[in-house]
Amino acid sequence: MKPPSLGEFEELVLLMVAALHDEAYGVAILESLETKLDKKVNISAIHVALKRMEEKGFVKSRFGGITSDRGGRRKKFYVITAFGKQALDQQYSIRTEIYQQIPEISFN
Amino acid sequence: MNNNKKSIPPRLAQRLLEWFIKDELAEEVLGDLDEKYFYSIKNKSTTRAKLNYWYQVFNYLRPFALKNYRSNSNNLSMFNNYFKISYRNLLKYRSFSAINILGLSLGFTCSLLIFVWVQDEVAMDKFHNNLDRIYSITSREYTGHELTYTGYDTPGLLGEELKKVFPEVEHASNISWKEWHNFSARNNEKIIVGGFYAAEDFFKIFSYPLILGSRENILNEPESIVISRKMADALFGGPEHAIGELIKLENYDELKVTGVFEDHQSDVSEKFDYIINWRFFTQRNEWIEDWHNSGPNTYIMLAENTVAEELRPKIKEFIAKYDAKYTEANHMELDLQPYANRYLYSKFENGKVAGGRIELVSLFGLVALFILVIASINFMNLSTARSMRRAKEIGVRKVNGAKRISLIYQFLFEACIISSIAAIISLLLIGLLLPYFNLLTGKQLDLPINSWSFWMMIIASNLIVGLLAGSYPAFLLSSFKPISILRQTVKNSTYSVVLRKGLVVFQFGLSTVFIAGMFTISEQMKFVQSKDLGYQKDHLLYIPLNGAVAKNFETFKNKSMELPGVESMSQTSSHLIHLENTTSNVKWAGKDPDAKPVFVVSSIGYEFSETLRTNIVMGRDFSRDFNDSTNYIINESALKVFGFKDPIGKSINMWGREGQIVGVVKDFHYNSLHVPIEPIILSFKRGNRGGWGIVRVDPNQTIAAVNNLEKVYKEMNPEFTFNYHFYEDEIGLLYSGEEVVKKLAGYFAFLAIFISCLGLLGLVMFTIEQRTKEVGIRKVLGARVSQIATLLTKDFVKLVFLSILISFPIAYLLSENWLQGFEYHIELKWWFFAISGAASLVIAIATVSIQAIRASFINPADTIRSE
Numbered sequence: 019m020k021p022p023s024l025g026e027f028e029e030l031v032l033l034m035v036a037a038l039h040d041e042a043y044g045v046a047i048l049e050s051l052e053t054k055l056d057k058k059v060n061i062s063a064i065h066v067a068l069k070r071m072e073e074k075g076f077v078k079s080r081f082g083g084i085t086s087d088r089g090g091r092r093k094k095f096y097v098i099t100a101f102g103k104q105a106l107d108q109q110y111s112i113r114t115e116i117y118q119q120i121p122e123i124s125f126n
Numbered sequence: 127m128n129n130n131k132k133s134i135p136p137r138l139a140q141r142l143l144e145w146f147i148k149d150e151l152a153e154e155v156l157g158d159l160d161e162k163y164f165y166s167i168k169n170k171s172t173t174r175a176k177l178n179y180w181y182q183v184f185n186y187l188r189p190f191a192l193k194n195y196r197s198n199s200n201n202l203s204m205f206n207n208y209f210k211i212s213y214r215n216l217l218k219y220r221s222f223s224a225i226n227i228l229g230l231s232l233g234f235t236c237s238l239l240i241f242v243w244v245q246d247e248v249a250m251d252k253f254h255n256n257l258d259r260i261y262s263i264t265s266r267e268y269t270g271h272e273l274t275y276t277g278y279d280t281p282g283l284l285g286e287e288l289k290k291v292f293p294e295v296e297h298a299s300n301i302s303w304k305e306w307h308n309f310s311a312r313n314n315e316k317i318i319v320g321g322f323y324a325a326e327d328f329f330k331i332f333s334y335p336l337i338l339g340s341r342e343n344i345l346n347e348p349e350s351i352v353i354s355r356k357m358a359d360a361l362f363g364g365p366e367h368a369i370g371e372l373i374k375l376e377n378y379d380e381l382k383v384t385g386v387f388e389d390h391q392s393d394v395s396e397k398f399d400y401i402i403n404w405r406f407f408t409q410r411n412e413w414i415e416d417w418h419n420s421g422p423n424t425y426i427m428l429a430e431n432t433v434a435e436e437l438r439p440k441i442k443e444f445i446a447k448y449d450a451k452y453t454e455a456n457h458m459e460l461d462l463q464p465y466a467n468r469y470l471y472s473k474f475e476n477g478k479v480a481g482g483r484i485e486l487v488s489l490f491g492l493v494a495l496f497i498l499v500i501a502s503i504n505f506m507n508l509s510t511a512r513s514m515r516r517a518k519e520i521g522v523r524k525v526n527g528a529k530r531i532s533l534i535y536q537f538l539f540e541a542c543i544i545s546s547i548a549a550i551i552s553l554l555l556i557g558l559l560l561p562y563f564n565l566l567t568g569k570q571l572d573l574p575i576n577s578w579s580f581w582m583m584i585i586a587s588n589l590i591v592g593l594l595a596g597s598y599p600a601f602l603l604s605s606f607k608p609i610s611i612l613r614q615t616v617k618n619s620t621y622s623v624v625l626r627k628g629l630v631v632f633q634f635g636l637s638t639v640f641i642a643g644m645f646t647i648s649e650q651m652k653f654v655q656s657k658d659l660g661y662q663k664d665h666l667l668y669i670p671l672n673g674a675v676a677k678n679f680e681t682f683k684n685k686s687m688e689l690p691g692v693e694s695m696s697q698t699s700s701h702l703i704h705l706e707n708t709t710s711n712v713k714w715a716g717k718d719p720d721a722k723p724v725f726v727v728s729s730i731g732y733e734f735s736e737t738l739r740t741n742i743v744m745g746r747d748f749s750r751d752f753n754d755s756t757n758y759i760i761n762e763s764a765l766k767v768f769g770f771k772d773p774i775g776k777s778i779n780m781w782g783r784e785g786q787i788v789g790v791v792k793d794f795h796y797n798s799l800h801v802p803i804e805p806i807i808l809s810f811k812r813g814n815r816g817g818w819g820i821v822r823v824d825p826n827q828t829i830a831a832v833n834n835l836e837k838v839y840k841e842m843n844p845e846f847t848f849n850y851h852f853y854e855d856e857i858g859l860l861y862s863g864e865e866v867v868k869k870l871a872g873y874f875a876f877l878a879i880f881i882s883c884l885g886l887l888g889l890v891m892f893t894i895e896q897r898t899k900e901v902g903i904r905k906v907l908g909a910r911v912s913q914i915a916t917l918l919t920k921d922f923v924k925l926v927f928l929s930i931l932i933s934f935p936i937a938y939l940l941s942e943n944w945l946q947g948f949e950y951h952i953e954l955k956w957w958f959f960a961i962s963g964a965a966s967l968v969i970a971i972a973t974v975s976i977q978a979i980r981a982s983f984i985n986p987a988d989t990i991r992s993e
Binding site: 043044045048049060061062063065066069070081087088089091092093094 | 135151153154155156157158159160161162164165182185186188190191
């Protein structure tokens with residue numbers, strides 16, 4: 019079965035969720051993405067992406083412990099699912115494949 | 127670390143977020159936002175952090191995060207239900223919904239179009255910065271103690287003098303009548319445009335936007351001319367090249383361009399392409415410098431904080447001091463009219479403002495309102511008639527605890543939904559129709575989509591129609607008692623039946639009035655077009671005379687007559703269908719010394735009656751065989767005033783010039799049929815400047831004639847542009863307003879009857895539906911199709927008949943009133959009304975009987991099979 023589509027921003031968030039492994043929650047993803055991309059990202063955009071990917075089955079979530087920084091609220095941690103990993107792999111291989119087809123000559 | 131109050135995330139934003147965000151998201155989102163907030167407080171300022179928090183909160187206003195209200199709020203779910211029920215009802219009774227929506231949207235379209243038009247009319251000339259301080263001077267002229275003239279004609283010296291005498295008058299300017307002239311630049315570019323002569327203050331009073339030149343000194347020199355962008359483009363290739371350049375007026379006088387103004391938008395009522403200094407005008411028209419003569423208009427701008435009411439009594443008898451011929455019996459009074467009112471209120475009766483264009487504007491406004499009312503009536507009628515269908519729903523709702531008020535809300539809501547759909551459709555329709563409407567009215571109207579008031583108007587009219595049309599059904603239906611509804615003992619109350627009938631009568635009455643009105647207007651216009659004007663208006667053209675052609679008119683005439691196509695030619699000093707110069711300075715033997723009759727004066731050349739094909743009743747035309755230079759030709763009306771038995775050879779004295787009457791011409795119409803034919807004295811045209819050539823051309827060689835005339839004209843006048851018009855076209859222009867009204871009245875009448883019929887159709891369909899079983903049983907018992915059809919249509923036809931009877935007197939009064947605007951008009955005939963009544967009756971019967979006949983053909987087995 020073809021996995022559901024994965025948008026560009028969603029892909030970035032999913033990559034970050036995978037990279038942060040078990041430590042991935044809203045603000046953490048936001049900050050890492052902001053440092054990597056070197057631009058401002060909206061927290062709401064990240065939440066939208068996370069919710070959508072959860073519906074598609076790319077990530078799953080659980081609540082963590084209470085922290086004082088968050089006004090007594092729990093963090094919500096995200097981990098990538100096997101299905102999500104598969105989607106990432108597929109995206110990666112398609113890109114590499116096309117990338118390798120670029121003929122050298124076009125840059126000379 | 128940050129424990130003071132300021133470091134807490136904004137409460138309000140938090141609450142807002144909690145209010146609208148999904149519960150399952152709340153903890154995560156709020157937590158992340160808080161964390162982000164504290165993080166940014168450490169790095170940035172608190173304000174920035176708070177702003178960012180707010181910004182982020184608004185970012186959650188998207189579908190994924192919003193609470194699903196359907197299950198949450200009782201009120202909203204009720205509205206949801208209303209919406210659903212209206213939607214289902216709309217779909218279930220498709221034909222009724224279509225009738226309702228179609229009727230309403232036609233009504234909206236018509237009234238919105240008229241609204242846009244009315245708005246445009248009201249905005250005319252209102253853009254001037256000091257509008258509230260600008261006034262027109264109006265005058266009342268008394269001749270022999272009698273009020274003979276009220277209007278805007280004032281002495282040409284008035285403006286300057288008013289400014290000198292009254293400190294309240296800040297600026298004042300006389301303005302000439304509009305004159306069309308040939309202008310040429312040094313590079314030989316030419317243009318014919320119309321404009322005015324006005325004093326230095328003109329551009330200080332009026333805020334016509336200037337491109338170049340300063341308002342302060344733009345018209346200071348007697349040779350100054352200020353031109354429009356259009357004229358600057360045509361003569362100099364752009365405004366920037368125009369300043370300081372010289373322009374030749376009629377290839378004779380030189381004028382210097384001192385300014386350029388922007389081309390007029392559609393909000394200027396009297397458009398012009400040039401303004402020339404007033405002194406230039408008076409130098410060439412010395413009679414203007416006499417307080418006893420009037421003609422130019424005068425405008426003043428009051429100083430700030432001046433009350434016009436205080437100035438009015440002071441200027442009333444202003445002229446007395448200056449006019450040497452001033453007497454108690456013959457004098458002129460002055461008054462003020464706010465310039466803002468001038469466009470719409472320019473008609474005077476008995477010395478007072480008596481309307482003008484405002485009559486047309488309010489007439490159209492009224493028509494728009496009536497059509498909207500007719501459309502709303504459909505809506506009310508159909509909803510009350512069909513109330514029985516909704517009765518069970520109401521009963522069940524009430525049993526389940528619905529309050530009356532919530533049922534009222536429900537029906538009002540439904541009505542508003544239908545009217546909103548109609549409004550949206552009508553907006554689309556207007557978009558489609560506007561170009562045609564513009565063609566019809568000769569305006570450049572746009573849908574004012576940026577205008578706040580336009581949208582308010584749409585929403586307001588939408589709500590008003592929805593609420594008014596919906597209110598009666600809403601209150602009626604919600605008052606039903608559940609017990610009687612569910613036991614099916616409720617009947618349509620007699621009150622509602624009477625109301626329904628009354629509304630149908632009203633609708634058809636109005637429609638019949640519209641049809642009769644349309645009939646009267648088109649009959650009168652037919653009369654106007656076919657009326658014998660006293661001369662033959664077709665194949666008659668006129669040429670403005672100037673330069674060498676004016677000077678040597680006889681040469682021009684002889685040369686042109688040699689060429690094919692030109693049958694005969696004459697000339698006049700003033701335009702034949704706008705004879706406006708009058709005099710009372712005429713003396714003759716046997717004149718009543720107290721009487722001061724007014725004569726229209728003009729002068730004409732040889733072959734006048736031959737060219738016009740008027741009838742000379744007595745005597746002869748001016749002729750080369752006699753010395754006619756001091757003689758006169760009069761018309762029949764003038765003959766009546768003189769009272770001569772045998773007029774030929776009698777002497778009259780006009781302006782101190784003694785001459786004999788050599789001919790009496792049959793009365794001919796020299797203006798529109800709105801005004802009566804006045805006594806005319808025609809003298810022999812001596813002047814060699816200006817005037818108009820009149821040419822009778824061969825009907826079979828019109829084009830050849832025009833080409834030949836142009837050739838001869840160009841030969842004699844190479845520096846002028848040849849210009850000609852047909853009298854027939856010019857006469858048509860006199861009635862252009864009536865033509866528009868005629869066309870619009872046709873459309874309105876059609877719309878009104880169409881919408882009324884839609885409503886009737888709906889009612890008939892409903893009645894028939896209710897009586898299907900009855901029809902079935904009657905058929906089984908042996909009733910014929912014709913009997914059943916009669917039974918079903920009878921009631922409606924009676925109503926329509928009644929409405930027609932009621933409409934007759936109203937239609938008669940309105941038509942008679944309109945016709946009074948014409949001095950020469952048709953008599954109202956009984957058959958106008960008979961035909962319009964018959965028309966609405968036939969249309970109504972056709973609408974009703976098609977349905978009735980269809981119903982009576984239904985096989986009774988289908989309708990009474992099941993109970």
